[in-house]
Amino acid sequence: MRINNLVALVLFSLFLASCSKNSKEEIVLEAKNGNIEDALICKFLPYQNFSEEENIHLYSSKQGDSINVNRVVLNFKEIPANIKIDSAFLQLKFNAKSVIGKESYGENGFVIQRIISPWDETEVNWANAPVTTDDNQIFTDKTKLNKDPNRINVTRLVQDISDDKDNSYGFLLKLINENSSSLVLLASSNNSDVSLRPKLKIYYSDKQ
Template sequence: MKRKFRILQAGLITFALAALFSCENNEQKGTLEFAIAVPDEETGAKSGLMADSLPPAYQLMVSVEDLAGKPVITDKLIPVYTFGTGLISEKIEIPAGEYKLVKFLVINPSGAVVFASPVAGSPMAYLARRPLPVPFRVAPGTVNQVVAEVLKVGEVPPEQFGYVNFGIAVITPVSFWTAVVIDNPMIMAPFPPFTEAKLTVFARDGWSYSFKLLAGPNRLIVRRSDVYIFLVEKEGFKPVKMEIGLKRLLETTKESPLILKIPYESTEPLRLILQPGPDAGKDAMISNLQPDQNFGDHKYFEATFLSEPVLTVMRLNRSLIFFNLNQLPKSATIRKVMLRLSYEVPVPFDTTILSTTGRFIGGVLQQITEPWDEYKVTWNNQPASTELNQVLVYPFIRNINFIELDVTRLFIPVNVTDMPNHGIKFKLIPEDSFPGFRFASSDHPNLSLRPMLIIYYTLP
């Protein structure tokens, strides 16, 4: 055994397998990341592995099966990056479940296997504390670690590690340079600026890998193939698919990279911001204590139930507001609408009332279904509104002087209705318990506090 150990000339190098999870994914997929820690005593191995900086020159070949022996990942090549004083691999996704690691090889830039994790029962397995297969469980919401030990390969044949062969012939790497630009005809010389994007490369034999490209020339290493399919993706733009030959990749340099163009056809919603002032804005307050008086120039957009200091009675106020959408293109499709309301000083309230009533207490924004005039509307002639698609406004305590409400349902009804839309009515629920809200209206002297409607839309 001592003689065999001397042939290997090294101890063990530890590879950590971390599984990270996203609860937002309904399929419960985990993200696998192979972290490589090279011991200090392996100076030769460390210097060799750390010789190349990004992009990766070394790769892992990994195979994973489920507990029934069904392949989940087969001979997948994973680029390895330098990370501090160690190495770390690209991340890969895998569904949550129980698995076993059945193959783990480290491949150098020449396509040769330099480290291998021995398989149980093989002649080299006695040197590892935990030879393959190594079972592990991917559970959502936690970080799981699996340790696989590898040995230097040197001149030792694959069968000594429990492998028929190391498959070196199918993992010949190809290095090339590429960059992505947005093909915007409005940008002329010297050239459209580089941009970040995601590039997925598909080889003819079925191998594929996704790269995160930086804004500039990127040096990538892929599996050798006579032809590739490139899929370029960037958020807000349509994906681009193209066929690229091997010869074209080999001709690239850092100074002359393969330019991948994304057509300037953004799928991101456009945005229209409306924040009218006294002249263009349409809003008014109405009050039960002055049922026939108009408050078209009232500086507050409020829904309040407050005592009158002189009359010692309670005053109930409501507000109406209307935004003119004529600036919106007629062919536009509204995707989302946000209402931003700002205030000078919040109306104080007793927070215990919220936990003792057992019912909703706060404000509500309702669709107005009848016409109204800013300078004629009063409490007694106020227009009707509907509870369909209404938006609740919850009491709040914030360290900023505004709130943003999603009022999309008031412009794109969730519950279909043929009733006309003449704006928004703001009132309390119930109207005799909560002091309410007092925001700035379009007549407020501080223009930054005036109501703002943000419309996100797309065009055909």
């Protein structure tokens, strides 16, 4: 009887140890204390910095024989290094108060890529835009009118960032088709409505 009790105790201890090793943690990264950097970069204004705007709109528009394009750089600086990402979701919100327009339109699905060269929020522009990689890039569906983009699964990209923190500097967002008239109205980390600011939710566990 005592042996059975001892065996049960050992098995229970092993179970608790296993649960502890495999337990998942959650972290939510949002615009507080400067831990998020974002900026808009504009093809027609290649040397101008747009880091203090309340919106970070993805945009393309034919203007004469040329096409104007806006892209977005976004960096959640506190993504932990060397962890196992179970899942990660990027939340972007529609900005109804944008002076650019009141609804998103066009074939405005966009792609998210990992940035692999440094950039400074107050200096970045189209002319000095950082380098990206298309490894594990994420494609999103069309954003309709005044709706938020669907919750975006960026698990693979966040794992890449965690695995290579020294060469990762956030995300670049750009329209999949930059040759059409398209717009996605998104709120930036400077938006006066805190609930609209970009947010990254990560579920992770320690690497074994």
